[in-house]
Amino acid sequence: DQQVKQNSPSLSVQEGRISILNCDYTNSMFDYFLWYKKYPAEGPTFLISISSIKDKNEDGRFTVFLNKSAKHLSLHIVPSQPGDSAVYFCAAMDTGRRALTFGSGTRLQVQP
């Protein structure tokens, strides 16, 4: 089941620079998208979400962009901090069903 794909298993950036994490989806019924951050041995922590009626949502250093025609979303973190180092999961939902479909995750490492 590859309905949500994160094609980059890892990403390394320098502190202060921008981190861009990408996610693609195939199911056109998905209308709500979320990004979660996860540390080892912990549960996913909600970061930011976006509804399909928007193309951008911003919360502090985190911005999510949604391109519905390309079925693509991205998470921008500016500026990146060492504490941002974690695994980031993209998740998608058909709000008529509520089950989240997760991507495989991207491990972000922010170098001091």
Added chain:
Amino acid sequence: EPEVTQTPSHQVTQMGQEVILRCVPISNHLYFYWYRQILGQKVEFLVSFYNNEISEKSEIFDDQFSVERPDGSNFTLKIRSTKLEDSAMYFCASSAPYASTDTQYFGPGTRLTVL
């Protein structure tokens, strides 16, 4: 800040035994969920629960699994006869669909090891 809690953090059991994983969702939330993550794999949806009944379940959630809200605060996942392949992290989540967001908030997980 309210959070989802789960107990135990780690459960070790013998194959064929029953296990019950416990969760306390965020108090004013109405939807409850279980997900699991087998080591090295994606987080997978198991079941959602609303108004004291299952609202949706995945193919993984077969007759060996059941969920219950035994009181006003706890939400449990029972596996009747555990198999080796049930070894995974199990995450509980809850959400408040009355808001404009359907964000699901996750607990820290229970690591289930089946020997």
